[in-house]
Amino acid sequence: MKVFVTRRIPSVGIELLREHFQVELNDSSTPLSAGELKEKVKSCDALLSLVTDPITADVIAAGQNLKIISNHGVGYDNIDVAAATSRGIAVTNTPDVLTDATADFTWALLLAITRRVVEGDRVVRNGEFTGWDPLFMLGADLVGKTLGILGAGRIGTAVGERSVGWRMKLLYYDHKTNPTLEAKAGARKASLKEILQEADIITVHLPLTEQTYHLIGKKEFEMMKPTAYLVNTARGAIIDEAALVEALKTKRIAGAALDVFEHEPQLTPGLAELNNVVLAPHLGSATTDTRNKMAEVAARNIILYFQGKQPISIINPEVLKKRKI
Numbered sequence: 001m002k003v004f005v006t007r008r009i010p011s012v013g014i015e016l017l018r019e020h021f022q023v024e025l026n027d028s029s030t031p032l033s034a035g036e037l038k039e040k041v042k043s044c045d046a047l048l049s050l051v052t053d054p055i056t057a058d059v060i061a062a063g064q065n066l067k068i069i070s071n072h073g074v075g076y077d078n079i080d081v082a083a084a085t086s087r088g089i090a091v092t093n094t095p096d097v098l099t100d101a102t103a104d105f106t107w108a109l110l111l112a113i114t115r116r117v118v119e120g121d122r123v124v125r126n127g128e129f130t131g132w133d134p135l136f137m138l139g140a141d142l143v144g145k146t147l148g149i150l151g152a153g154r155i156g157t158a159v160g161e162r163s164v165g166w167r168m169k170l171l172y173y174d175h176k177t178n179p180t181l182e183a184k185a186g187a188r189k190a191s192l193k194e195i196l197q198e199a200d201i202i203t204v205h206l207p208l209t210e211q212t213y214h215l216i217g218k219k220e221f222e223m224m225k226p227t228a229y230l231v232n233t234a235r236g237a238i239i240d241e242a243a244l245v246e247a248l249k250t251k252r253i254a255g256a257a258l259d260v261f262e263h264e265p266q267l268t269p270g271l272a273e274l275n276n277v278v279l280a281p282h283l284g285s286a287t288t289d290t291r292n293k294m295a296e297v298a299a300r301n302i303i304l305y306f307q308g309k310q311p312i313s314i315i316n317p318e319v320l321k322k323r324k325i
């Protein structure tokens with residue numbers, strides 16, 4: 001069996017795969033083009049892809065022997081799951097192992113924007129710090145404020161649990177009730193409208209789907225408090241970035257902190273010129289331990305599949321009944 005790995009990943013994943021399969025690796029940090037991916041997929045039985053690889057219906061159709069696509073990431077909006085399922089191809093991902101790292105990074109961004117950490121760093125480096133001043137660079141307190149969580153899955157829940165130390169009022173928007181968040185952090189399920197109107201900080205933890213694309217746009221920014229902040233460590237296109245630039249420019253909202261972008265890695269014009277936004281290069285899961293675990297889970301998903309066992313995390317389990325090994 002042959003596995004193609006689309007880009008460099010932590011070596012623990014490659015070593016594990018090499019114990020079981022013939023492994024071909026695109027040993028570079030540059031993503032392959034759609035044409036290159038199609039070429040590579042032709043000769044492999046398994047594909048280990050990254051969240052930056054568009055695994056389209058075309059790419060999938062080129063994989064005549066392809067049996068499993070193992071995504072190195074929890075999000076899988078880069079994969080046409082319906083196309084894979086219709087061909088009996090399993091799609092797996094790496095949830096859980098990155099929950100804490102991503103929740104921690106969400107809080108890093110949340111604190112960075114409300115307390116103007118990155119802006120302050122720029123001020124100091126530019127020689128604009130001339131001494132302590134009672135009115136200089138004032139930010140916003142968190143204690144007692146309302147945190148609105150959009151998407152109370154694993155990461156949203158971990159972000160909410162961390163808010164207890166700030167004694168925040170917690171509202172969450174999700175189709176499901178979250179008893180853990182309610183019991184541990186006193187959270188209350190609310191409508192999107194209520195969160196937009198009430199929250200002092202809104203943090204996004206939804207998957208990118210047709211339903212969540214541009215969930216936050218001009219109309220939603222108009223509903224938010226002018227003192228509110230928006231944090232996004234999920235997927236860029238959940239926010240209409242052009243509308244966000246406008247909302248930040250006109251101070252319709254106080255600020256935003258983004259780890260993900262609508263046209264990643266490109267930025268919407270105007271975004272980088274603004275001081276009331278913190279921009280991070282998709283670092284939510286970027287700790288050594290977490291990335292090692294993600295590589296291991298992505299490799300184990302493939303190994304388990306070919307051993308006839310249940311992968312650690314499968315998106316379309318219905319295909320397992322027709323497993324072709």
Ligand code: DGY
Pocket residue numbers: 051072073074075076098234284285
């Ligand atoms: C994911 O896993 O979906 C993140 O975006 C990258 O770790």
